Amino acid sequence: MKKYYIETFGCALSEFDSSTMDSILSQNGYVKTEYPNDADIIIVNTCAVRLDTEAKIMKRLNEIKNYYGNARLIVSGCLAKARPSFISRVVPNASLVSPQNSTKILDVVKSENKVVLIEGNRDTDFMPTPPIEDSVATIMIEEGCVDNCSFCITKLARQTLKSYKPRVILDTIKKLVEKGVKEIRLTGQDIAAYGLDFNPKFRLDELINIILDKIKGEYRIRIGMMTPDKSIEIIDNLLELYKDERIFKFFHIPVQSGDNNMLKIMNRNYSIEEYKYLHNKIKSKYPNSLFATDIIVGHPGENEEAFQNTVKLVKELRFERVYLAQYSIRPRTKAASMEQVPEVIKKKRSLMLNKVIKEIEEEIYKNYIGKTYEVLITTHGFRENYVVGRLNNYFPVAIKGGDELIGKMALVRINKATYFDLRGEVIEELKVKYM
Helix, strand or coil: CCEEEEEECCCHHHHHHHHHHHHHHHHCCCEECCCHHHCCEEEEEECCCCHHHHHHHHHHHHHHHHHCCCCEEEEEEHHHHHCHHHHHHHCCCCEEECHHHHHHHHHHHHCCCCCEECCCCCCCCCCCCCCCECCEEEEEEEECCCCCCCCCCHHHHCCCCEECCHHHHHHHHHHHHHCCCCEEEEEECCHHHCCCCCCCCCCHHHHHHHHHHHCCCCCEEEECCCCHHHHHHHHHHHHHHCCCCCECCEEECCCECCCHHHHHHCCCCCCHHHHHHHHHHHHHHCCCCEEEEEEEECCCCCCHHHHHHHHHHHHHHCCCEEEEEECCCCCCCHHHHCCCCCHHHHHHHHHHHHHHHHHHHHHHHHCCCCCEEEEEEEEECCCCCEEEEECCCCCEEEEECCHHHCCCEEEEEEEEECCCCEEEEEEEEECCCCC
């Protein structure tokens, strides 16, 4: 039996595609190995979002070519779709598989020749049961978006909005809950755009409502990233659904910049005023929710005034989590042809804003110290003999303990807060209240 090895770069979408290929290969007699030197087939599932990630991937492909040259190499994911000729110059013998063709991985590994599968759309009638990490599973409910942001190369890799059918999602979640999964992460490029490709349209709030109604059990749902303009269209219905204890009070809505002119340059379809309205609506209903956002510093067109407007917005809205990125040129995007902000200025602004972000977040996290909360414990931690649980707003809590705590609900006292997580101890185990 042939052995395969999968290495994944990138976001939850990449992880989902890797799990799809993993599931298909394992179900067809191939054996997974954790070591590339032991593999007959090496799959590198790539990401194209940032230049530094691309550099790491290309370095890794060179290492594989030099050290594991006897293995069959397959490069999949966003970089294979967005920059196929670039990859082929580095590893000319590698097969290329776009994210949309991850379900065809068996055809690729069975072929004796180099295969290039980078065209076509995703088969959303088929979803292999994703792997379970401790008591967590991730499901991609849609791919692609309906926007065209100036900085985004992912649009080239995942071009067309394709939503999985509700029955496919329901069947998958039902199987996962029956297997004991406690945390289900719904992910996508913009899950607020879910169902816009259906005729008639079937939106995210309708999907969540059906999941909660049809699937009983001890589980919680984490709703993934949503764009502001699409979120506003469905936010009232979503906020009603968030009353259910099975939904984490977590919102991930990228703002990207705090300046209206920059949003126009970025080709974002909302204003700062609309974003504030959305944030206020959510926080009025769920003041203790975790509101996460993304910000890009140094995008072409960002002057000092625009940057200071971003700083002002961060100070005003006091996000619980900010994913800060320093702009990097991505080929074939609109922003790549614009006049660039000097690297020294980008770095200076990034450091300045990151300092503000850390100060705000540390102030927020310290408010949890000394208090007790119900925590759903879902995974093993990075440190030995530690597990990680989630508050009902999805804040992570590191707790000393082992396998016996995975999947349990516990009352936890918070003793310490760091920039990355909260730290606590179990006071008592609890019965899960929701079904």
